[in-house]
Amino acid sequence: MRVQLDDKILMKVEKPARYTGGEWNMVVKNPRDVDVRFAFCFPDVYEVGMSHLGMKILYHILNKRSDTYCERVFAPWVDMEKIMRDEGIPLFALETKESVNEFDIVGFTLQYEMSYTNVLNMLDLAGIPKLSAERNKTHPFVIAGGPCACNPEPLADFIDFFAIGEGEEVILEIIDAYKEWKAAGRDRSEFLKKAAEIPGIYVPSLYNISYKEDNTILKIEPVNAGIPEKVRKRIIKDMDRADFPENIIVPFIGTVHDRIMLEMFRGCIRGCRFCQAGFIYRPVREKTPEVLLNQAKGAIEKTGYEEISLVSLSTSDYSCLTNFTQELLKLTEERKINLSLPSLRIDNFTIDLMEKAQKVRKSGLTFAPEAGTQRLRDVINKGITQNDITSSVKIAFEGGWNNVKLYFMMGLPTETEEDIEGIANLAKEVVDVYYNTPRKKRAKGLKVTVSAACLVPKPFTPFQWFGQDTVEEFHNKQMLLKDKLRKASRSIIYNWHDARVSLLEAVFARGDRRVGKVLLRAWQNGCRFDAWNEFFNFDSWMEAFEEEGIDPAFYANRTREFSEVLPWSHLDMGVSQKFLQRECKRAYKGITTPNCRVQCTGCGSSVFGTGICKTDPGKGEEA
Amino acid sequence: MKIRFRFERSEELKYIGHLDVMRLFERAFKRAELPVAHSQGFNPRPHIVFAQPMPLGLSSSGEFADVELEKRYELNIFLEKLNAALPDGIKAVDARESTSNRNIMSIVEAARYRIDFNAMQSSDIDSIISKVLSEKRIIVFKKTKSGEKEFDIRPLIYEITGEANDGTGFFNVLLSSGQHNNVRPELFFEGVRICTGIDIEMTKMHRIMLYGRAENKWLPLTDERFLQRDL
Numbered sequence: 094m095r096v097q098l099d100d101k102i103l104m105k106v107e108k109p110a111r112y113t114g115g116e117w118n119m120v121v122k123n124p125r126d127v128d129v130r131f132a133f134c135f136p137d138v139y140e141v142g143m144s145h146l147g148m149k150i151l152y153h154i155l156n157k158r159s160d161t162y163c164e165r166v167f168a169p170w171v172d173m174e175k176i177m178r179d180e181g182i183p184l185f186a187l188e189t190k191e192s193v194n195e196f197d198i199v200g201f202t203l204q205y206e207m208s209y210t211n212v213l214n215m216l217d218l219a220g221i222p223k224l225s226a227e228r229n230k231t232h233p234f235v236i237a238g239g240p241c242a243c244n245p246e247p248l249a250d251f252i253d254f255f256a257i258g259e260g261e262e263v264i265l266e267i268i269d270a271y272k273e274w275k276a277a278g279r280d281r282s283e284f285l286k287k288a289a290e291i292p293g294i295y296v297p298s299l300y301n302i303s304y305k306e307d308n309t310i311l312k313i314e315p316v317n318a319g320i321p322e323k324v325r326k327r328i329i330k331d332m333d334r335a336d337f338p339e340n341i342i343v344p345f346i347g348t349v350h351d352r353i354m355l356e357m358f359r360g361c362i363r364g365c366r367f368c369q370a371g372f373i374y375r376p377v378r379e380k381t382p383e384v385l386l387n388q389a390k391g392a393i394e395k396t397g398y399e400e401i402s403l404v405s406l407s408t409s410d411y412s413c414l415t416n417f418t419q420e421l422l423k424l425t426e427e428r429k430i431n432l433s434l435p436s437l438r439i440d441n442f443t444i445d446l447m448e449k450a451q452k453v454r455k456s457g458l459t460f461a462p463e464a465g466t467q468r469l470r471d472v473i474n475k476g477i478t479q480n481d482i483t484s485s486v487k488i489a490f491e492g493g494w495n496n497v498k499l500y501f502m503m504g505l506p507t508e509t510e511e512d513i514e515g516i517a518n519l520a521k522e523v524v525d526v527y528y529n530t531p532r533k534k535r536a537k538g539l540k541v542t543v544s545a546a547c548l549v550p551k552p553f554t555p556f557q558w559f560g561q562d563t564v565e566e567f568h569n570k571q572m573l574l575k576d577k578l579r580k581a582s583r584s585i586i587y588n589w590h591d592a593r594v595s596l597l598e599a600v601f602a603r604g605d606r607r608v609g610k611v612l613l614r615a616w617q618n619g620c621r622f623d624a625w626n627e628f629f630n631f632d633s634w635m636e637a638f639e640e641e642g643i644d645p646a647f648y649a650n651r652t653r654e655f656s657e658v659l660p661w662s663h664l665d666m667g668v669s670q671k672f673l674q675r676e677c678k679r680a681y682k683g684i685t686t687p688n689c690r691v692q693c694t695g696c697g698s699s700v701f702g703t704g705i706c707k708t709d710p711g712k713g714e715e716a
Numbered sequence: 717m718k719i720r721f722r723f724e725r726s727e728e729l730k731y732i733g734h735l736d737v738m739r740l741f742e743r744a745f746k747r748a749e750l751p752v753a754h755s756q757g758f759n760p761r762p763h764i765v766f767a768q769p770m771p772l773g774l775s776s777s778g779e780f781a782d783v784e785l786e787k788r789y790e791l792n793i794f795l796e797k798l799n800a801a802l803p804d805g806i807k808a809v810d811a812r813e814s815t816s817n818r819n820i821m822s823i824v825e826a827a828r829y830r831i832d833f834n835a836m837q838s839s840d841i842d843s844i845i846s847k848v849l850s851e852k853r854i855i856v857f858k859k860t861k862s863g864e865k866e867f868d869i870r871p872l873i874y875e876i877t878g879e880a881n882d883g884t885g886f887f888n889v890l891l892s893s894g895q896h897n898n899v900r901p902e903l904f905f906e907g908v909r910i911c912t913g914i915d916i917e918m919t920k921m922h923r924i925m926l927y928g929r930a931e932n933k934w935l936p937l938t939d940e941r942f943l944q945r946d947l
Contacts, residue, residue: 100920104773109731117743117803343743345732345803397743397801428746429754 094192096185106172110346111139114187117343118396120156120163124189128275129268131155131163132186132196132233136203136211137624139167143342144350146404147202147239151260153338161268164188164196168211169218171622177218184218193219197271199233200264201252203241206601207594207624209248212237213616216251223613225253225298230281236267242295243326243373244552244661247601249297250609254288256295257664258326259359261335263293289320293327295664296320302606302660308647310605310658325665326373330703332359332380339391343398352400352433353392355385357417360704361406362689364696365463366474366680367502369551370406372673373666375696377410377689378704382417389421393428401425402433409438412709418446425450439485444492457496457542458489464505465515471683472507474676482519483526490527495536497523503570504548504562504595506680513570516545517577524582543578544588545571547595551602553666555676557659560652561599567592593631597623599649605660608648610641669697717788720820721795721811722938724777725770729805734769740806741781748801750794751786767820767926767937768827768893771900778828778925780937782820812938815945823928823942824894826874831901832886832920839914841880845887847912848876854907869907872899884919890934893926 103109124130133152135142142148148165155163164186169177176182183192193199199221201212216223221232228235237248238256245255256263270291274284289296299320303311315322329335337356344351360377361370380388389401401421405411418434425432432450437443439458462482464470470477486497501516520543527539547567550556562570571589578587600608614637622628638645653659655674662670672695679686686694689705699706725737732740742762745752754760763784770779789797791811798808848854851870858867872892879885891899901921909916927934930941 100773103731109772110736113728113731115728115804117747345729345736345740347736347739394747394749397746399742399746429760 094183094195096182096190096192098190102173102176102180102182105176107170108139108346110344111167111170112173112187114165114190116345118340119188119342120152121188122156122162124162124191127162128160128272129162129198130196131161131268132166132193132199133163134166134193134199134201134212134215135168136201136208136215137168137622138170139344140346140348142167143344143348145202145204146354146356147260149338149341149354150336151200151264152342153340154261154336155264155268157336158265158268160272162188166193166199166215168215168622171628174214174218183220184215194221194233196233197275198267199235201235201237201239203237203239203245203248205624206241206247206598207629209601209612210616210620210623212248213251213613214621217616224250226250228253228281234271234281234284240369240373241602243369243664243666244602244604245295245297245664246606246660247604247608247612249606250613252297253285254294254296256327257293257324258666259328261329263291263327266291267294286319293324295324297606300663309653310660310662313658313660313663323663323665326667328667328701328703329359329378330701332378333384337388339388340395341392343396350402351398352402352431353389353396353398354402354404355389355392356380357385357403357405357408357411359405362410362705363407363476364474364676364686364688364694366472366555366676367463367505367548367551369554372553372668372696374406375667375698376701376704376706379412382413382420385417386420386424389424393424393430398430400431400433402435404435406436407438408434408436409443415442418450422446422449439489441488444488448492457498457540458486458494459498459500460485461500462519463500463502464508464512465501465517465519466512468683469505469508469512469515471685472680473502473505474680474685476685476688479519479522483522486523486526487530490530490536491534493534493536495527495538496540496542498542498544499523501543501545502548503545503574504567506556506559507683508570510573513573514577516543516574517581520578520585521581524584527584539584540586541582541584542586542588543574544590545574546590547592549595549598549602552659552661553668553673555673555680557603557673558653558655558657558677561596561649562592563646563650564592564596567595591626591629594623594629596645596649597634600645603660604648608643611637611643614641667696667698667701672696718782718784718814718816719789719791719794719811720780720782720814720938720943721798721808722936723779723781723806723808725775725779726805726807727775729803730773730775733772734766737770737806738764738766740803744798744801744803745783748797750783750789750797753784753786765820767824770923774901774921774923776923778923778936780820780926782814810938812943814943816943817945818942820937821895823937824926825892825929826890826927826934827893828888828890828924828927829901829904830886830888830922830924831905831918832922833880833884833905833916833918835880835883835885835914835916839880839912841878841885844908844912844914845876845878848873848908851911854911856903856906856910858903867903869899869903872897873904873907888924890927 152163155161166186185192213223222228234253237252238260242255270287285296288294299316302313305311358379360374463475550559578585615634618633620633752762765782767780795811853868854870857864875890878887905918
């Protein structure tokens with residue numbers, strides 16, 4: 094069914110172009126000419142979803158196949174949802190405007206836990222049963238992937254299967270297996286069994302979970318032989334040869350990241366102990382400068398974008414940064430294109446680079462010390478010193494920047510009041526550096542923004558066992574910091590996060606299958622767009638926990654033993670539990686671990702036999 | 717070289733606002749590899765100037781813009797390159813070289829619209845039109861930066877014709893437009909409601925053409941008289 098959208102609907106909603114498609118580079122196919130229709134769903138509004146690089150990559154890869162048509166689906170904003178429900182308009186894809194329940198495969202990307210209720214809401218709007226067990230042969234298969242899929246258990250009841258790790262290759266194997274299954278006209282369950290044979294595919298219904306009396310997990314086991322006991326993530330071995338889209342869709346309306354995103358490498362050498370991305374995307378695999386320059390040139394020509402941004406977990410760690418950026422600058426200057434350089438370590442070279450790259454006004458510079466004292470920065474393995482920070486901001490102030498953002502986290506293991514005060518001291522130090530910069534050199538009007546997030550301990554990090562601070566503890570720390578910062582300087586602005594959101598994130602990041610009931614209940618209670626302040630309703634969530642008899646503290650605030658069977662222990666992201674335990678112990682002792690280029694720490698990712706593990710494996714493996 | 721071009725925007729692309737249209741053209745010129753001259757200074761901006769903003773919801777067959785190019789192009793080559801880089805729903809249809817120094821926005825003095833409507837009561841369209849035209853003054857409230865302001869739109873309504881039956885219909889109106897005394901279709905409708913008392917709802921608005929005034933005539937902005945170097 095093709096939905097009819099006319100002025101009566103579109104002139105009543107905010108930003109109607111969220112729903113009309115037709116953008117430059119949108120792929121147009123006749124859906125009757127393909128074997129597989131794939132609905133790529135991003136569980137948030139258009140402007141957020143269209144900023145996601147992973148969707149652009151998979152859209153491109155799927156649509157290169159002549160037998161497949163991949164279309165985009167976003168969560169309708171609340172105004173549109175109301176009209177859709179009132180008028181009986183089902184969830185539709187932007188390309189053909191046809192309803193999602195007619196597709197073969199509906200795939201969600203899971204980027205943050207607070208989008209989970211939107212997954213349920215979108216299934217509901219599509220008229221697809223929310224529970225996998227209730228779907229039959231008339232329904233699409235509902236699959237999911239993305240970083241949150243490394244602990245997929247909270248969504249185990251709703252998603253037919255998950256793709257673990259990077260999706261570029263496995264998604265094509267899924268399509269092949271689906272075509273074969275469809276041609277054979279077999280049962281739905283047959284396809285799930287087939288899918289489970291594909292490396293990197295996890296079919297939750299094929300695993301039994303049993304629990305102990307204390308509510309922890311006793312055992313996770315496959316329901317029958319032939320189903321893998323452990324599912325290992327998939328990765329792209331050679332980034333240079335991985336398909337990367339140049340003809341990306343250019344939206345009509347502004348999106349969050351409205352620019353070309355050039356992915357330089359995957360993974361991160363640093364190993365900051367709180368950072369999930371730093372562990373689950375291992376090993377570091379770079380693209381060569383030649384490949385990147387060609388992709389940049391192609392994307393510029395095919396999109397007309399006025400800005401290009403480098404994308405990676407840590408731009409400064411790219412091994413050919415100097416040469417590459419010099420070449421890239423030639424390309425962008427000649428075409429009057431802005432070059433955006435996020436996540437740079439500030440030194441004389443990078444300041445010079447930024448001056449050249451951004452002809453526009455000097456926007457804010459962001460630093461992420463993450464913790465207020467050296468002791469705590471060692472605990473989290475954030476390999477920077479007070480001196481690194483002050484010398485960086487000195488260079489920035491002398492270069493005419495006057496707007497500095499400092500990112501911190503609260504609730505880190507071993508944190509004391511002294512560490513919280515350390516945040517205020519460090520911010521004050523930054524203010525002092527500004528006033529010690531000669532008047533002639535510095536720009537007028539200092540603004541230092543301190544943001545302090547609440548730590549959400551994540552699976553596959555050395556902190557995966559750690560009990561999160563309670564909302565009350567976070568609140569006390571926030572008030573303490575607020576007071577200290579107020580006394581430190583009037584130039585400092587303090588932003589804090591809602592600890593109640595962080596509590597929910599912690600539950601769903603490390604939850605097991607049983608928290609799925611809470612999710613469904615919360616959705617029934619009206620929760621959606623929980624990542625948006627204006628819609629986040631903590632009371633509805635707490636009611637949902639209560640109604641389902643589930644204690645959020647069990648998942649968020651409880652510190653686990655190393656011996657506990659974790660809900661994700663049947664998944665393998667390449668980093669071994671032994672390594673994570675070792676890192677956890679070192680954290681508590683305040684011992685730092687060198688980065689992958691200095692020394693291999695034996696994390697386990699060498700099993701993939703690629704990237705930094707192969708080309709630049711530090712100084713030999715640690716025992 | 718400076719080129720003035722006329723473009724159309726169809727129904728399918730009318731759900732974006734003026735800033736989106738501007739950005740769309742900037743990107744299209746980049747894709748077309750038509751080098752647009754940029755302003756000097758700290759934040760160089762491409763020299764593309766639109767005659768009149770296009771509000772969200774308006775389709776049009778008579779929009780105009782001036783673009784300053786760094787190189788010379790044959791006008792038909794210009795159109796071909798630009799159109800190949802424009803998405804479906806927006807199309808450049810005419811291009812002229814301009815040697816005028818006058819800002820294109822200052823030329824616009826009137827706009828012709830076709831405005832579709834639903835009326836709650838069935839009323840004779842001719843009597844509505846003659847009622848509006850017979851008024852000496854039609855006072856509406858116009859939102860300004862400092863609040864609402866009384867505004868007499870009667871002298872700014874130049875022509876009205878229309879057709880209607882079964883409660884739906886359309887007006888074809890020529891309204892004052894441009895930087896001063898701009899009468900948007902919504903404001904015209906407000907005026908119709910006020911002086912006839914009829915509950916009338918606008919369902920669609922289409923701009924047929926933007927005009928300048930020369931030699932006592934309404935002329936499209938690509939008319940020779942607006943393209944020549946000012947004396």
